[in-house]
Amino acid sequence: MDAEIGIFGGSGFYTFGPESGPARTITLDTPFGPPSAPVTITEVGGRRVAFLPRHGNNHEFAPAAVPARANLWAMRMLGVRQVIGPCAAGSLSPDLHPGDFLALDQLVDRTWGRPDTYYDAGDAHHVAFADPYCAVLAAHAVAASERVGVRMHPSGTVVVIQGPRFSTRAESRWYRQQGFDVINMTQYPEAYLARELGMHYTGIALVTDYDTGVEDVPGVEPVTQAEVFASFDANIDRVRALLTELVPALPDEPDGCACASAVGPLHAYDDHSLGTP
Secondary structure (H helix, E strand, C coil): CCCCEEEEECCCCCCCCCCCCCEEEECCCEECECCCCCEEEEEECCEEEEEEECCCCCCCCCHHHCCHHHHHHHHHHCCCCEEEEEEEEEECCCCCCCCCEEECCEEEEECCCCCCCCCCCCCCCCCCCCCCCCHHHHHHHHHHHHHHCCCEECCCEEEEECCCCCCCHHHHHHHHHCCCCEEECCHHHHHHHHHHCCCEEEEEEEEEECCCCCCCCCCCCCCCHHHHHHHHHHHHHHHHHHHHHHHHHCCCCCCCCCHHHHCCCCCCCCCHHHCCC
């Protein structure tokens, strides 16, 4: 086992790990092609961590082009059982402000055409996804946020859009009316593919903007790419501090969730010469 915990880096988050100390980079190939970038293996608080920037080292993959199947499979090849997925998100609520964190517990998929299953070959398997995120990992994330002093909302729903464009005002208004909390472009199929592999996955959203503006909040302008990147860059040290606190606190094997029970027969793509479990 090369790593036990996996972390995906989001927009503006391309490296993770101690500034000094042992770290190595592994270039992998999978049945779904190469992942977004080579994987960095490092140690954080005595735990072996695999870090992979989901958009690539230079943000070369647009949201719909992120090779999510390869990324999750690469984590599986390394032995990862728990995955943390930080991501940038736009607020759809006046109670969620730029700089806030949100431990996601539900998602709504509004994407299309993305390869989103490992069960498109071999035996059919239908996976329960009523609760998309691991509640055990989320609870640890909330506790870690309290210890490092960042504002973390303990639950919320993300609506995942296709991108790369941002929403129209009408779309954003509709999402708010549905009661969704934040909007993002990459949580699906990443969270679902982790479930198909029986991994424990937690999505941690960093609010970077107010999408097209928030009703009843005057003077808030629609989001721009520059705003998202600037906000994430301004908060990257807080993201790293949260993860550095969270990783050592994670259990060896989360107990009390159904994440691992979803995995079915994956032999159509398995190749044990690659080191898959």
